Amino acid sequence: MRMPKITFHLNGKVTETSYEPGMHFLEVLREECGIVSAKDGCAPEGTCGCCLVLINGSPALSCLRQPEQMQGHDVVTLRIAPRRNGADYVLPTVAALARLLSFLGDEFVGARPASGLQGML
């Protein structure tokens, strides 16, 4: 069986990868592209936010995207902490929310940036 392929920009690099039919985009990121900062907390329900990435500059849940929808798009994942001994030290939901809050800007966050992280800290 021939596997479908997509080409997209991943963290600034043109990336071509194949995937098994039925995979959601989060699986492609993790299993085919080696991106472990996007986590699977509830896929494919789209309720936890662990798989948050930026798609064309906007926050999006990668578990709700089909790989074929991502052809030609720009995807940025969280790659904040270096990996040591195979462990991933990123707290993806907190890091993703912090990035999302910085994306939304002062109008949403208000005068106290940490207030946007209430409930997580």
Ligand code: FES
């Ligand atoms: S894995 Fe939970 S929202 Fe995507």
